[in-house]
Amino acid sequence: MRFLKVLFVLVLCGGLLFGGFLVYAHHAPIETAAPPAADTFDAATIARGAELAAMGNCNSCHTVEGGPALAGGRALETPFGTIHGSNITPDADTGIGRWSKAAFSRAMREGVDRDGNHLYPAFPYDHFTKLSDEDVDALYAYVMTRTPVRAPTPENDLVFPLGFRPLLAGWKLLFFRPGRFAPDNVARDETNHGAYLVEALAHCGACHTPRNTLGAEERSAHFAGGTSDGWIAPALDHKNPAPVPWTQESLARYLRSGFDRHHGAASGPMIEVARNLSRVPEQDVAAMARYVASVMGEPAPERAEKGRALVATLESGRTPVQTTGSSAPGGSAVPDPIYAGACGGCHDAERGAIDALPLSLATAARLESPQNLLHAVLEGVHPRNPKAAALMPSFDGALTDEQIARLADYVRTEIAGEPAWRDVAGTLAKIRKGAASGSGESTK
Ligand code: HEC
Ligand code: HEC
Ligand code: HEC
Known part of the structure; x- marks a missing residue:
């Protein structure tokens, strides 16, 4: 009997912890918005958005070889399985056409999609979180004025149990530091501008910094290869x-x-x-x-x-x-x-x-x-x-x-x-x- 009681208490504690974790891991969905009309954005903002998107390599992960721009489906091989870049054209059903600026911004800064699901860090939001509001707005303007493409993003194929997205809350707790870019007070302005572009947007470290066993960039070995x-x-x-x-x-x-x-x-x-x-x-x-x-x-x-x-x-x-x-x-x-x-x-x-x-x-x-x-x-x-x-x-x-x-x-x-x-x-x-x-x- 005593054994059963202990077991009961253990199961209860485990359940509570898991429940607590799920509550912690949960993010509320953000309301859908009507796809913005093309004249919502001014030409200069869209043009800067295009340059920022080039520096951020959005096309590299969100476009299949020879396929329509940003329509997703590119398979990214990771040590944990295959993850697909999603359709980020403004298609209302299969893309992000119904995403408000707030939903887009949350994805870029916190790695959470419109529905409230955690996103995999194969999407380099650990860098994009450092972007300025102005640049996130310009990227939004650029993305939302592309040609909408109807293309459902293929399912990911990850090793068990990583397909369960709430687990990413644990990863984020350990490795993800949301926050804006902090300029170095000593460096010259041009160096700071370059540091911002490299660290917040171009994510050179995603390839040039070693990663630990859980796939996070090693902070102590920045740019060490x-x-x-x-x-x-x-x-x-x-x-x-x-x-x-x-x-x-x-x-x-x-x-x-x-x-x-x-x-x-x-x-x-x-x-x-x-x-x-x-x-x-x-x-x-x-x-x-x-x-x-x-x-x-x-x-x-x-x-x-x-x-x-x-x-x-x-x-x-x-x-x-x-x-x-x-x-x-x-x-x-x-x-x-x-x-x-x-x-x-x-x-x-x-x-x-x-x-x-x-x-x-x-x-x-x-x-x-x-x-x-x-x-x-x-x-x-x-x-x-x-x-x-x-x-x-x-x-x-x-x-x-x-x-x-x-x-x-x-x-x-x-x-x-x-x-x-x-x-x-x-x-x-x-x-x-x-x-x-x-x-x-x-x-x-
Ligand atoms: C290194 C690859 C990579 C790059 C570069 C990249 N992304 Fe992504 N992105 C992904 C992956 C992979 C996902 C899907 C993650 C998932 O399924 O959890 C994603 C998801 C997203 C999402 C969420 C879409 C959804 O439906 O949930 C948005 C928005 C997004 N990316 C925008 C961008 C923008 C804008 C850029 C360029 C500034 C960019 N991405 C650059 C890999 C990348
Ligand atoms: C998608 C992964 C990836 C990203 C992102 C990336 N690189 Fe690279 N880079 C590589 C690979 C792989 C090589 C080696 C192949 C080669 O030498 O061309 C390389 C080579 C280089 C080299 C040549 C090094 C040498 O000594 O020969 C430089 C310099 C460089 N990258 C700078 C950058 C900078 C700066 C950024 C950000 C703007 C960046 N890379 C982003 C993958 C990447
Ligand atoms: C028809 C001319 C040609 C021949 C033949 C050739 N290469 Fe190259 N190779 C190039 C060019 C052009 C580049 C790109 C420019 C560069 O990086 O030097 C290149 C690049 C390379 C690189 C990448 C260098 C880097 O940037 O990191 C390596 C390594 C290389 N070659 C090795 C070889 C080897 C080994 C052979 C013999 C099997 C060979 N190449 C034959 C023209 C040639």
């Missing part, structure tokens, strides 16, 4: 591994055109970011670059010196080689025949007629895993802006896996002068299996 779609998003702090240190100018060029002579082309998930930023006013991108450069900080004198030497070699029409690392200095060895035949024609400065970066300058060869280099070789590099950089073909099928692994080894040790990667073949196999999605495939 993360992953996206099986690619490494390199560190953007003082640990950035680019052989030629980034400057505000090179960052601005790369972000806005997707290419910089000393750093190469944006590839993988970064392509879309740069393509969006090409539609954004130059001074906004310059401010973002200024802020990112300030987070990176001045390079150490030795690194700056090495960078200058690499650039000087390149400017004189020769291929710079790295002489750092534990292996033999690059370039002295006989070139690998696969490299010479398949890659050198474009990537060696002496022979290259096009804007391909000598691989001794490529960040991809200096990361802790060969992921990015292997992706480039397998998929090729297809810049969206053909004027900014020429194209690299895919070598999938042209080279065997064994040849690709040997090539990666050669580029890593002989051209970049870095210690060999562990398990290149294993990483290649994982990419092939498509296991590359989400995170956690570093071969460190």
Whole structure:
């Protein structure tokens, strides 16, 4: 009997706690509103909204490849399953046509939809919460004046029990800090403007900051490098591994055109970011670059010196080689025949007629895993802006896996002068299996 009593009390307590949690987790629905008439918004607000939407990459997650703009359905692979970007066109039934400004604003700032359900943080509201009222209004004006598209958002496919949205209240309690952007009193205005755009809107940290096991960005490791779609998003702090240190100018060029002579082309998930930023006013991108450069900080004198030497070699029409690392200095060895035949024609400065970066300058060869280099070789590099950089073909099928692994080894040790990667073949196999999605495939 005593046992039953204890059990009863335990169940009661559990029930009360769970009930309390549900009450805590609950948000009231916001009344539907009639879709706003097109002349509700002035042209200047809509135009600024378009620029803000480009900086916020709304299209990247809310549009399927080749599909109607913002109509949702894009599948985002996360370590917890697949989440779909929703239809955010002003369609009354399947989009957000009946959402008032208050409902839109609550979604952006608190991650709660019009009905009161918690939204998954794959929607980067942990950044958007920092947006100013004025910018949320402009985004609302832009979104609500798009063409409505009737397209129900597909169901998510998440590991049990994460499909149960009230659980997100717990996640938010642990990791979500709602609140506006707080400018740094010491920084210059342009740096603050850039910090605001990067942190509140462009959410660079969503890819470039590592995440903890529950998928939240690690606050203590801001910009220390993360992953996206099986690619490494390199560190953007003082640990950035680019052989030629980034400057505000090179960052601005790369972000806005997707290419910089000393750093190469944006590839993988970064392509879309740069393509969006090409539609954004130059001074906004310059401010973002200024802020990112300030987070990176001045390079150490030795690194700056090495960078200058690499650039000087390149400017004189020769291929710079790295002489750092534990292996033999690059370039002295006989070139690998696969490299010479398949890659050198474009990537060696002496022979290259096009804007391909000598691989001794490529960040991809200096990361802790060969992921990015292997992706480039397998998929090729297809810049969206053909004027900014020429194209690299895919070598999938042209080279065997064994040849690709040997090539990666050669580029890593002989051209970049870095210690060999562990398990290149294993990483290649994982990419092939498509296991590359989400995170956690570093071969460190
Ligand atoms: C990194 C991907 C990503 C980006 C970038 C992104 N979103 Fe989303 N968004 C999502 C996902 C995923 C959902 C659905 C979340 C869910 O189902 O809980 C969502 C949901 C929403 C919702 C709620 C819609 C609904 O029906 O519940 C709104 C509004 C929204 N996003 C607006 C925006 C705007 C505006 C931008 C650009 C400033 C933007 N999003 C950028 C991924 C993204
Ligand atoms: C037809 C010319 C061409 C050939 C051949 C070629 N590439 Fe490229 N590659 C490019 C261009 C153009 C880019 C984009 C600009 C840049 O980043 O240098 C690029 C980019 C890359 C990148 C990404 C660099 C970065 O920005 O991070 C890597 C890695 C790479 N190539 C490796 C190789 C390897 C390995 C081979 C041989 C299998 C090869 N490439 C063959 C033209 C070529
Ligand atoms: C969707 C994920 C994603 C977002 C969002 C994103 N990046 Fe990236 N970024 C990447 C990936 C992946 C790479 C590596 C591929 C490459 O080098 O092109 C990269 C590369 C870069 C590089 C080159 C680093 C180097 O040393 O070679 C810079 C600089 C950069 N990103 C800056 C930014 C900034 C600034 C933002 C915000 C405006 C941003 N990124 C947003 C994924 C992202």
